[in-house]
Amino acid sequence: MRLNAAPDVAPLPPPPAQVRPIDHILLRGEPTRPALDGRAGHMDFAEMEATLGHLAAWLAGFGLAPGDRVASWIAKGPVAALMPMAAPRAGLVHVPINPLLKRAQVAHILADSGARLLIATDARLESLHDDDVPGDCERHSESDTACAMTGGPSLPPSGAAPDALAAILYTSGSTGRPKGVMLSHANLWLGAVSVAHYLRMAAEDRTLCVLPFSFDYGQNQLFSTWYAGGCVVPLDYLTPRDVIKSIERRRVTTLAGVPPLWVQLVELDWPPEVAAQLRRLTNSGGALTPALVSKLRTLFPQADLYPMYGLTEAFRSTYLPPALVDMHPDSMGAAIPFAEILVVRPDGAVTDDDEPGELVHCGPLVAQGYWRDPARTAERFRPAPPASTYGGTAVWSGDMVRRSAEDLLYFVGRNDAMIKSAGNRISPNEIEDAALAVRGVAQAVALGVPDERLGAAVRLLLRTDSGVDPAALETDVRAHLKQELPNFMQPRDIRFVTHFPVNANGKLDRAAILADHPA
Known part of the structure; x- marks a missing residue:
């Protein structure tokens, strides 16, 4: 089954009619309208x-x-x-x-x-x-x-x-050497068209760019805003409070972030008039938890919230329309315009509803492979499954997801991050989501650690809200997990940390976390 873009977004013309060289993007704006505003001038x-x-x-x-x-x-x-x-x-x-x-x-x-x-x-x-x-x-x-x-x-x-190489973006390299992902003019241009379209961006919008421009998500903030004729506000922030100040001073309407940043931002005191300036919040680089969604919706009631999923090798794959966020806060949504998303079994056959499978991204947003690395390119960039409408080369993400009967996707876990315990395959995200439902838990990370009897046991790392007693919270978390999760998902131990390391793109660095808590 093909997952189409959400029904509240009008269809776009076929990709060939949309493609221009990426350096044409500024020609779309009204000449006298602001395009750049920041500390270095406008x-x-x-x-x-x-x-x-x-x-x-x-x-x-x-x-x-x-x-x-x-x-x-x-x-x-x-x-x-x-x-x-x-x-x-x-x-x-x-x-x-x-x-x-x-x-x-x-x-x-x-x-x-x-x-x-x-x-x-x-x-x-x-x-x-x-x-x-x-x-x-x-x-x-x-x-x-x-x-x-x-x-x-x-x-x-x-x-x-359109297929000329325009950029090489290097992955953060949390595991192994960073890989250079090759992006064409068409990749960059169509990404801008797609995002500006489903975010409903307009010339009046002003985007605060807090994410690195070396990050595909961060770079697209430039292109999608300019495609819509809007203004970008670059910010190298030192503290989360700098974000609040810039939103106020630069009349920002759009803010893109990753989960660790949102966790910091919702812990701050926002002047109501500043929070009300924001028209849209977008998230990628990790799933939003239902608890974090609730906090964002409470803090920014006038802003549309767009949970999104992407990978550098195919830019962006899915988004959840704001109208569905309250009913499906843990969903990745459905395919963005110009993307075809399939959920498949190991043999390439499409899964049934609610059956976990690998997310495969097909279509013109697929990158050209890894720079000078044919071996790793062959592992990730492979022929599209037979069910694909586009065909050609697809990105086999390595991410396990499931598709609901409503055609919405839900993240299950990374193939290489699943915890294999006593013959069971356990998604760390499922344990983390359950822990985050307990009042007082600010962040949670579940790891698999060596265990002679089980092969791997679950270790749960928690960061508490300010002023919470860890001993009492551990009792509450264990009680909640026993109520919500089967026995084989129960953590062997729970440890408390003061912070979680993030990689250069601001996402949780699970490799570094595992290295700090190996056994």
Whole structure:
């Protein structure tokens, strides 16, 4: 069965009618409307387009070959906002590097991508050793780049083919080496069209960009907002309170986040008039729990809430329309426009309703594979299941989900994260959701740890709300889990932590958590 976009969203024309080179995105905005607003100043769409032309010409002036890679390791601001379009306009491929990464990770990305040019802040350039940077890779400061794009020669919009490579986005690398996901102009453009459409974005919207632009979710905030003719507000925040201040000062209407950020934000005191400014909240990078959904709905009653699911290899797969959130708070929703989502058994056959299976994403949002890594590409990018309408290459996500009779998807767990205990396959998310239903639990992570008798036992890690007594809470949690879950899902032990580590994209780093609590 094919899962179509939610019925409250009108259908879009077929993808070929929608595709433009990604550097054309600013041409959609009214020239005098604001396109960028932040600490580094503001520009309207005409000024942004002119600046983009200068930056692209400066990049082209290095004489690199078409398709050469340009890496950026910079703070949010005009340069970071324009680089994803300037490099492709110059015939180059952009490789954004998360500012939170360290020297060794950056060195791997530079070497793996074969970057010929690196643009970074002065401090980040100084942190690199000579052998961290390929010998044929030039280094330039962000400040020099910002000066170069204020005038001089200009490049017009490109005529790039839809399937031309535009960007390589590196996964966070919580397990193994980071992989470079290859994205075409069509991938980026159709992602912008799809998201702007189902979020119902308009020219009056202002998006606070708190997520890294190296993260596909974060980068799409730029493209989808500009596609709708709206304004982006980049923010490198130090504390969650900086988010509240920016929403107030910049008249923000749209905020995208990941679960660890929402957990922090709902614990703050929001002035009612500031919370009321927000028209929509979007979530990806991990499932929202029913308890967190309830807190968000209470704190932001006037904002539409969009739970979403995606993976870098296919950008975005599903979303849950706001009208369904209260009735189905733990659902991933259904397919976004231009995505075909199938739930299949190991043999590729489509599952029955409520039968767990692997989520397979088909259609034009599927990336082109992993950069210079045919072996891992063959593992994840495989022929679409026979039931696919699109056919061709699909992304086999490795995520286990189930489809309800109402055609809504529910996350079960990662194939590689399932806890196998005494012959039972246990989803950590099911245990975590049950624990989070207990008053006083702020966050929960379930792990599988070695056990001689069971093979693996469940360890439950909890972070409490402020002022909660851990001993009393453990009693309450155990009582609730015994009532809600079968015996084989009961945790062998419960431990309390003060915080959970997150990766460079702000998502819970389960590999690091497991390393801290191995046995």
